[in-house]
Amino acid sequence: MAAPSGIRAQVHAASDAAVDFLIADPRRSALLLGSHTTEVLHNARLTSTRAIANSMAGLTRELLGDSAPTPLDTDLAAFTLVSGTLELVAAWLRGDYAISREHLADLVAAMLLAVTNISTALPKP
Numbered sequence: 796m797a798a799p800s801g802i803r804a805q806v807h808a809a810s811d812a813a814v815d816f817l818i819a820d821p822r823r824s825a826l827l828l829g830s831h832t833t834e835v836l837h838n839a840r841l842t843s844t845r846a847i848a849n850s851m852a853g854l855t856r857e858l859l860g861d862s863a864p865t866p867l868d869t870d871l872a873a874f875t876l877v878s879g880t881l882e883l884v885a886a887w888l889r890g891d892y893a894i895s896r897e898h899l900a901d902l903v904a905a906m907l908l909a910v911t912n913i914s915t916a917l918p919k920p
Contacts, residue, residue, distance in 0.1 A: 807904040809907075810904040811904075813903070817888075827881065828885055848878075855869050873910070
């Protein structure tokens, strides 16, 4: 099931805003890059990741209704996407990937939209 175009536009706008938020203030980028350096920062990052993933999972269930994956699979997919996105953005900030900000936001949006098809790829419980 493909995401409706309204959702696509919203997800893309959210991806753009998230990337812009991180790069607008160099302290935010530094915090993301340094979030593995101490136990306190690591725990804060994990707490933030879980909070964002829980919110994403709830929105996914709300948007997809009966076609949403099981609650556990939705939670796992959301955590994977959020943690992976944070790692990708951190790698981009370090210069590991020579892509534009726009390309990064496009890729993040595409990955977030891909979760709408996860229910067709998973075995039925």
